[in-house]
Amino acid sequence: MSRQWETIGELGLQFFGKISASISHEIKNTLAIMNENAGLLEDYCQLADKSKPVDPGRLKEVASSIRNQIRRTDGIVTNLNRFAHSTDQWMMGVDVGDFLRFMCQLTGRLAFIRGVRLKPEPLSASVKIQTNLFFLEHLFWLCLDFAISMAGEGRTIRLTADALQTGVRIILRGLEGLAGSPKTNFPGRHGKTLLRVLEGELEINEAAGELVLILPKEVSQ
């Protein structure tokens, strides 16, 4: 068992690093845009210094663009902060609909760079579970990573969940590539360990192009 925890810890750190790297890249992009906009404002000031006309409308556009990028960066940093707090408690209540939206925001760029969009769909009712949030995020990323590689022509993965008497069923749809694809080792040894710890189950429905993650209302340990 201790080997299992070591594996979870080591690969958990890798997962944390992967998400942090992706987020830092997103922040670099927003900074780069703000940098260019600030530079453009300086360019306009230099034109004005040389008594060349500068359209005030353009200045407003640049200011608005900077404000939009600040708002975007604030959202990215808020997500990073929330992700960093995932390890605060061993067990915590998780609103599954909110969790799916958050994971789409957190990993959206990793999917986008592979040409896939993640789309959380509204749940018919609120579903809550008690679980280890960081392990769940990690396991769910393994599911998303697999789903992205199996995304069909629409290149959109739709995420939803249904309440079960015993917990929740999270469904990833749009995996048309599952049909006829060669066997993979998903979820792998590490994914299986996380499933055991979270007392979850995975179902792959090739014909429907779906990956289903079933989780209990409350992890027993």
Place this chain on the structure above:
Amino acid sequence: MRVLLVDDEKELVTTMAQRLALRGIDADWVTSCEDALKSVEAESYDIAILDVKIPGLSGIELKKKLEEKCPGMKFIFMTGHGSEKDYKEGAAEAGVEYYLVKPINIEFLIEKMHKVLEK
């Protein structure tokens, strides 16, 4: 000098294109690999400034495809990723001299573009 800017961040490439235009440099921009390939079929460019990670292809794969369509075209990469070591290795792997880290100083970029084109 004709420049093609390729990055999936539209606001970045449009603003860079405006700033280059103010300095007398003719720059077009695209936000996807497909559009980059279409652009070089329709127009002739001296140099492309490519993001290392663009949806569809990696920057290095895109560079190879652009080189096939437009022999003699020069390249500079830009990235928001990695350490200095990564950039040096990335530049060597990509076969480019300059692998610039975002945010980029426009005057520095122009200086590097001139250096690449002089060779």
